[in-house]
Amino acid sequence: MGGFLLEKNMKTITTPSFRKLYAFGKKLPLDLSLSENPLGCSPNISMVLKQLTETDFFDYPDPDCLQLKSALNKRFRIKAGCIFIANGSEAIIKLIPQVLIKPGDEVIIPRLTFPMFEIASKMSLGKVTISEMLPDFSIDLDEIKSKINKNTKLIFLCNPNNPTGKTISKKQLLDFVRSTSAIVVVDEANIEFGGSTLIRESNIFRNLIVLRTFSKGFGLAGFRIGFCVASKDIIRKFERGSQPFPVSTVAEKTAIAALADKDFIKMTKKFMKNERSFISRQMRKRGFEVVDSQANNLLIKIPKSFKRFSQMLKMKGVSVVDSSSFDFEKGIFIRVSPRLRTINIKFIQIIDQIIKTR
Numbered sequence: 001m002g003g004f005l006l007e008k009n010m011k012t013i014t015t016p017s018f019r020k021l022y023a024f025g026k027k028l029p030l031d032l033s034l035s036e037n038p039l040g041c042s043p044n045i046s047m048v049l050k051q052l053t054e055t056d057f058f059d060y061p062d063p064d065c066l067q068l069k070s071a072l073n074k075r076f077r078i079k080a081g082c083i084f085i086a087n088g089s090e091a092i093i094k095l096i097p098q099v100l101i102k103p104g105d106e107v108i109i110p111r112l113t114f115p116m117f118e119i120a121s122k123m124s125l126g127k128v129t130i131s132e133m134l135p136d137f138s139i140d141l142d143e144i145k146s147k148i149n150k151n152t153k154l155i156f157l158c159n160p161n162n163p164t165g166k167t168i169s170k171k172q173l174l175d176f177v178r179s180t181s182a183i184v185v186v187d188e189a190n191i192e193f194g195g196s197t198l199i200r201e202s203n204i205f206r207n208l209i210v211l212r213t214f215s216k217g218f219g220l221a222g223f224r225i226g227f228c229v230a231s232k233d234i235i236r237k238f239e240r241g242s243q244p245f246p247v248s249t250v251a252e253k254t255a256i257a258a259l260a261d262k263d264f265i266k267m268t269k270k271f272m273k274n275e276r277s278f279i280s281r282q283m284r285k286r287g288f289e290v291v292d293s294q295a296n297n298l299l300i301k302i303p304k305s306f307k308r309f310s311q312m313l314k315m316k317g318v319s320v321v322d323s324s325s326f327d328f329e330k331g332i333f334i335r336v337s338p339r340l341r342t343i344n345i346k347f348i349q350i351i352d353q354i355i356k357t358r
């Protein structure tokens with residue numbers, strides 16, 4: 001009987017799934033869709049992998065990832081009790097509403113941002129309020145403020161924002177966090193490419209969660225490791241909701257090595273700035289509007305006169321992210337993640353072929 005009731009209840013609740021995301025799409029030969037680091041990862045990582053011993057495979061990992069927490073503490077001056085480490089920052093995005101809101105609590109999310117914020121909030125039965133963007137595609141903090149009410153428990157921001165690459169200044173963000181009692185999540189997945197971090201400020205504010213990942217600038221997407229920093233209270237809640245061994249020993253070791261290689265991050269930032277400028281310049285020359293980005297994504301508007309633009313790219317073996325992945329109408333814009341120069345040149349050549357067939 002109990003089983004029947006459970007099954008019946010499950011059927012009445014239809015929650016969204018992460019699997020609908022573009023991240024699970026098939027990659028085409030010329031891939032500018034997912035924003036992994038085109039330079040790969042630090043050479044330190046292959047050293048770590050060569051030095052692994054059998055116990056790294058046989059033994060369970062450290063559930064608290066104390067060595068990585070100690071490395072993060074040295075780098076950012078954050079106490080171990082204020083750090084939570086997980087199997088990619090996606091795992092934390094899913095956990096945040098699970099442990100911090102009740103069904104029906106309100107969550108505010110900008111219209112154009114990482115789709116997982118909305119999916120995760122709805123999975124936990126949060127009531128999502130969408131806040132519109134400014135005309136230049138920036139996140140409109142005043143508009144978000146105007147939507148806050150006594151039921152607002154969570155606000156997701158992304159800095160730099162995915163898919164626009166736009167940043168919000170540290171002062172604006174801190175003023176915003178100060179102005180509300182709702183918990184503000186600042187996802188800094190792409191911070192190694194541009195923008196100023198709030199990671200140290202998470203020591204001061206009780207309503208701030210700063211999310212970071214090793215998948216982007218550090219180039220370790222395959223290892224699945226991310227972390228967040230927040231007040232001890234919030235971190236304790238995450239720990240209660242976490243798996244016993246969230247991160248593998250190998251992932252923890254590679255993350256420590258990646259963190260130590262500051263030169264690789266500097267090189268990545270410089271490389272991405274050049275490639276971003278290259279693609280932006282080339283696309284603007286051809287009459288496309290490209291949003292000014294400080295990160296590893298470029299939002300390119302598709303003129304109305306181009307019919308089926310992303311389908312044409314697909315037919316020519318190019319994968320980009322179409323606006324429909326962000327719940328916009330198909331073909332309004334594409335998100336392009338710059339790759340190595342040879343690939344970026346091929347991309348522009350294909351754009352020229354499409355222009356000719358217009």
Ligand SMILES: Cc1ncc(COP(=O)(O)O)c(C=O)c1O
Pocket residue numbers: 035087088089090091114158162187189190212213214215221224225226
């Ligand atoms: C803004 C943002 N947050 C989080 C993630 C997920 O990162 P991770 O690989 O750590 O799960 C991504 C990945 O695309 C992202 O763009």
